[in-house]
Amino acid sequence: MAQAEITGHFIGGKPDMGGSRKLERFDPATGEQMGYVALADETTVNAAVDSSKNAYQDWRVVEPAKRAVILRRFCELVNVHGDELCQLITREHGKTLLDSQGELQRGIENIEYATGIAEHLKGEHSKAVGPDIDSWSELLPLGVVVGITPFNFPVMVPMWMFPLAVACGNAFILKPSEKVPTAGYRLAELFSEAGLPDGVFNVVQGDQETAGSLMQHPDIKAASFVGSTPVARSIYKASGDTGKRVQALGGAKNHAVVLPDADVESATNAIMGAAYGSCGQRCMALSVVVSVGDETADAVAEVLNKKVSELNIGPGVDNLDMGPLNSAPQRDRIVDLIQEGVDQGATILVDGRRHASYQQPGFYLGGTLFDHVQPGMSIYDEEIFGPVLCLVRAKTANDAMRIINDSQYGNGTCIFTRDGYSARTYANEVEAGMVGINVPLPVPVANHSFGGWKDSRFGDLAAYGPDGIRFYTRRKTITERWTSAPDDKGIDFAFPGSRSSG
Numbered sequence: 039m040a041q042a043e044i045t046g047h048f049i050g051g052k053p054d055m056g057g058s059r060k061l062e063r064f065d066p067a068t069g070e071q072m073g074y075v076a077l078a079d080e081t082t083v084n085a086a087v088d089s090s091k092n093a094y095q096d097w098r099v100v101e102p103a104k105r106a107v108i109l110r111r112f113c114e115l116v117n118v119h120g121d122e123l124c125q126l127i128t129r130e131h132g133k134t135l136l137d138s139q140g141e142l143q144r145g146i147e148n149i150e151y152a153t154g155i156a157e158h159l160k161g162e163h164s165k166a167v168g169p170d171i172d173s174w175s176e177l178l179p180l181g182v183v184v185g186i187t188p189f190n191f192p193v194m195v196p197m198w199m200f201p202l203a204v205a206c207g208n209a210f211i212l213k214p215s216e217k218v219p220t221a222g223y224r225l226a227e228l229f230s231e232a233g234l235p236d237g238v239f240n241v242v243q244g245d246q247e248t249a250g251s252l253m254q255h256p257d258i259k260a261a262s263f264v265g266s267t268p269v270a271r272s273i274y275k276a277s278g279d280t281g282k283r284v285q286a287l288g289g290a291k292n293h294a295v296v297l298p299d300a301d302v303e304s305a306t307n308a309i310m311g312a313a314y315g316s317c318g319q320r321c322m323a324l325s326v327v328v329s330v331g332d333e334t335a336d337a338v339a340e341v342l343n344k345k346v347s348e349l350n351i352g353p354g355v356d357n358l359d360m361g362p363l364n365s366a367p368q369r370d371r372i373v374d375l376i377q378e379g380v381d382q383g384a385t386i387l388v389d390g391r392r393h394a395s396y397q398q399p400g401f402y403l404g405g406t407l408f409d410h411v412q413p414g415m416s417i418y419d420e421e422i423f424g425p426v427l428c429l430v431r432a433k434t435a436n437d438a439m440r441i442i443n444d445s446q447y448g449n450g451t452c453i454f455t456r457d458g459y460s461a462r463t464y465a466n467e468v469e470a471g472m473v474g475i476n477v478p479l480p481v482p483v484a485n486h487s488f489g490g491w492k493d494s495r496f497g498d499l500a501a502y503g504p505d506g507i508r509f510y511t512r513r514k515t516i517t518e519r520w521t522s523a524p525d526d527k528g529i530d531f532a533f534p535g536s537r538s539s540g
Contacts, residue, residue: 043073045219047082047243048226050089051236056082061216061245066132066362067353069399075219078244083251086240090182090209091257093237098179098207102156105205111232112201113149116142119228123221127192128354130218132362132401133316135355145197147484148502155205158507168534170521177511179207180283181259184252186273187222188265189215189364190319190423196222198488198502199262204238206510208259212241213252217364219243258282260509262501264321266421267447267493274496285509286496287489289421290449293326293442294478295464297435297455298334304476305454306341309427312452312478314349314405317363318425322450322472322479325422326411328430328438335431339387339409342427346388346405351395362401363424369401372424376406379417379428385409390425413441421447435460443469448491452478471495 045063047054059077064070078086097105116123124138131138163174185199192214200210214222226241242248253261253273260283263273267288277284294312296305312324327342329335354361363369373391380386386408390396393404403425411418411428418428432438442451452474453464461475471490474480482488482503489500499505 044076045073045223045243046076047078047086048223048230048241049082049086049237050093050240051230054082054085056085057244063130063217063219064365065129066364066401067129067355069366069401072129075216075243077216078242078248078251080251083242083244083248083255086211086242087182087252087255087257089237090211090240093235094179094181094209097204097209097235097238100207102159102205102207105207106153106155108233109149109153109155109201109205112229112234113146113153115228115232116146116149116225119224123193123224125355126221126224127218128361130220131189131192131319131354132364133319133354134357134359134361136357137316137361138354141191141194144481144484145194148194148197149201151484151503152201152205155202159206159511167517168519171517171519173515173517175513175515177206177507178514180510180512181208182211182257183208183260183262183510184211184213184258185262186213186249186252186265187215188321189217190316190321192218192221193225195264196225198264198506200239202502202506203262203510204234206507208510209238210240211252211258212239213244213249214241216243216245253277253282254280256280260284261286262509263287264501270496271493283509284497285499285501287321287501288494288496289447290321290323290490290494291326291418291421291445291447292322292324292450292452292470293328293445294324294451295435295438295442295453295455296327296329296334296338297453297457297460298331299456299460300334300454301456302334302337302341306338306345308454308476308478309342310345313427314346314360314425317360317403318427319364319423320479322481323423324452324478325426326418326428326430328432328441330432330435330438332431335409335429339407339429342407342429343387346407346427349393349405351393351402351404353400360405360425362395363403364401366401368424369403372403372422372426375417375420375422375424376426379408379411379415379426382415382417384411384415384417384428413444435464439464439467443467446493449494450474450480450490452476452480471500 270288390404
């Protein structure tokens with residue numbers, strides 16, 4: 039991309055450069071400017087909403103099976119252009135190409151799930167609920183819906199939302215993170231190429247101001263959000279005033295528990311990928327390991343110390359262990375938190391600030407490992423969203439469970455053990471929405487739903503899967519009576535019941 043190139047919006051099936059504001063974009067691997075992204079103003083937002091409203095009127099009555107045909111074509115095009123999309127992800131985000139490929143594949147799974155929309159929308163039918171009376175329920179679209187997505191998954195998180203929303207008959211507006219604008223734009227082009235009518239899927243680039251305009255717009259019926267807990271909470275609260283349906287996924291502090299019977303080598307290998315993959319910039323990244331017993335804790339700390347020290351870090355296109363962080367401000371914040379951890383008494387075993395990559399151009403930071411971390415320390419309480427892993431020690435499995443359940447977050451967690459009863463007890467009692475047993479990143483597959491508990495999610499319905507169908511539809515129940523005999527019973531003032539004699 040030339041330095042002067044500006045990534046704009048995709049509205050009504052064509053490029054749009056609306057908005058006088060623009061923001062510089064930087065290559066995480068080099069620190070050099072890549073170009074600009076246009077930031078939509080209120081006029082551009084209104085244009086996108088109007089385009090979506092007009093498209094919705096025709097799209098909502100298209101048969102689900104015909105919508106599925108377009109989704110299948112879109113899925114084929116995403117596969118054909120997979121390498122291109124992964125290159126876009128890696129260049130703008132910084133993650134390795136291998137990680138981008140994994141992200142894309144998980145996104146494609148959600149398109150595939152959405153192609154089954156004719157089955158998902160079958161509704162319910164009850165015959166003879168009363169004399170000559172049948173009743174059924176239908177799942178109908180909401181209208182114009184919006185998705186506000188984060189920088190860490192430029193393809194996968196939008197695909198949690200828009201394929202299913204569109205399949206259900208809605209028109210969708212995507213507001214990607216301004217840090218990673220081009221992948222969402224490219225997806226809109228491919229969806230249009232697949233035959234999606236103009237305006238059904240629009241992309242509006244922008245920042246917090248743009249997101250606010252979308253959230254306040256009276257014609258937006260529902261909003262899906264993934265980001266920090268403070269913003270998720272504020273969006274959820276604001277939805278009560280505007281009457282919007284909201285699904286707001288917030289922050290996380292995901293814990294792994296290592297029991298004394300666990301295979302330490304296997305467990306630490308899994309922990310390494312989950313903690314440092316994508317430079318720790320995942321909402322399901324492991325950021326805390328709770329080891330039960332000092333012997334287990336010492337063994338885990340020793341093995342992780344060696345593995346973290348050997349991380350191979352460099353540009354994402356080189357497919358090393360870890361790429362750069364996404365931005366300079368993010369790296370500066372994490373560096374400050376590392377220093378707070380040292381000042382507050384945690385033992386730093388590996389200091390990412392001493393890694394050779396930290397001195398290179400780009401937004402690099404080596405893997406950091408702390409031991410003897412305690413709740414109340416900044417590095418424990420705050421979502422770091424970077425390559426920092428905290429080791430906490432617990433005397434018993436019950437103590438480990440208590441530490442996790444006391445956390446304000448409840449996104450994901452996992453346990454490493456060889457004992458089935460311990461694993462079953464943990465899965466039953468831990469207060470988190472997603473649980474892994476010897477699985478470090480328990481992200482549900484597309485035919486289940488993704489969502490945490492407590493301050494990790496606001497709203498009743500989780501993302502994608504069956505909950506996604508419910509979120510992007512509203513139920514209408516019809517009760518119908520047809521009889522061949524004349525109704526000669528006169529007026530009945532009693533409340534109707536299914537056991538009426540007829």
